[in-house]
Amino acid sequence: MEIHGIFLLCHLFLALGVGVDGFPMNDLITKLPGQPDVNFRQFAGYIDVDDGVAGLSFFYYFVEAENDTMNRPLTVWLTGGQGCSSVGDAFSSVGPFITTKNARGLDRNLFSWNKVSNLLFIDNPIGAGWSYSNTSSDYIHGDDSTKKRLVTFMQKWYETYPSLKSRDLYLAGSSYAGHYVPNLANALLDANKQSKELKFNLKGIALGNPMLRRKLDLLARYDFFHTLGLVDSGTYGEAKKDCNTIDENNYFSKFEANWTYTCDLFMNYTPFMFHNDAFDSYYENSKLFDAIRDPCDGNLKDLILGKELTKVSQGVDMCTFLRPNFYFNLPEVQKAFHGNRTNSHIHGWVVKI
Known part of the structure; x- marks a missing residue:
């Protein structure tokens, strides 16, 4: 009877689009175009951050740690800009993959942070990457509105991934994340004081090349x-x-x-x-x-023509930041990510160059 009950429960979870660990299986990425085989899972999709009709939704990309997933912390990565895609930046910074020379496939990132942590990338603010709203005024934002929306996102994201609620949480980012990250950290600590239920287990922040003053x-x-x-x-x-x-x-x-x-x-x-x-x-x-170092000597037009961007200066690949702009605009990539659900033609990808 116990085995039979577990069998039925698993099928119930699958029918609801939820895995046995509570993760949303509808957001599971089967495999990204040109991706090498890996031993960790990836999820991507939308979190609606308003309860009304505005249709304000943040796009996210979640990557499990390479090993011991259930005991690893969660690191949130926010790219600055303002307006650059954190998800796109994942493929030229701390994420599990980098694009190949022709930007039509992926290689493993030897320096990925998912070797030691679960990673969550959020396209922030609204208008960055595939995050969007059906209300035009939502695209006019500042630090305060961005902070409030991110807090709501985190609360609702934890509802979608309940098994991660108690994990150690770290906030990190670059550029204008010098504002995003400290503001969000303070807001999460304030939320802890006001909430009797969900407590953000914030342990620290990390800023790389941040814009401060x-x-x-x-x-x-x-x-x-x-x-x-x-x-x-x-x-x-x-x-x-x-x-x-x-x-x-x-x-x-x-x-x-x-x-x-x-x-x-x-x-x-x-x-x-x-x-x-x-x-x-x-x-x-x-x-x-x-x-x-000398910058990349190619451009997006070269990639469209099928050329490779191979500029290496003093042992560093100088085209790493340019190639994701091409990769993320491939239709098969957008489909694999469950991204651009509005089928918008204005959602280009802005990654640091």
């Missing part, structure tokens, strides 16, 4: 350029003194800073002249992420 970030960046000898000490000293007159509270990239002429020249142009005699905006932007 615009003034401090820029000054630190050019401190680095100076240590590389890209700016002479005299120019550096004068400009650094001049730039220190800027309002320290001006840290949003969309706000115009009141640079003086000397500071503007120093901040925006001078260091890149040491890399490239002919000013080039693509070359300049690439140097924001790697001041030493």
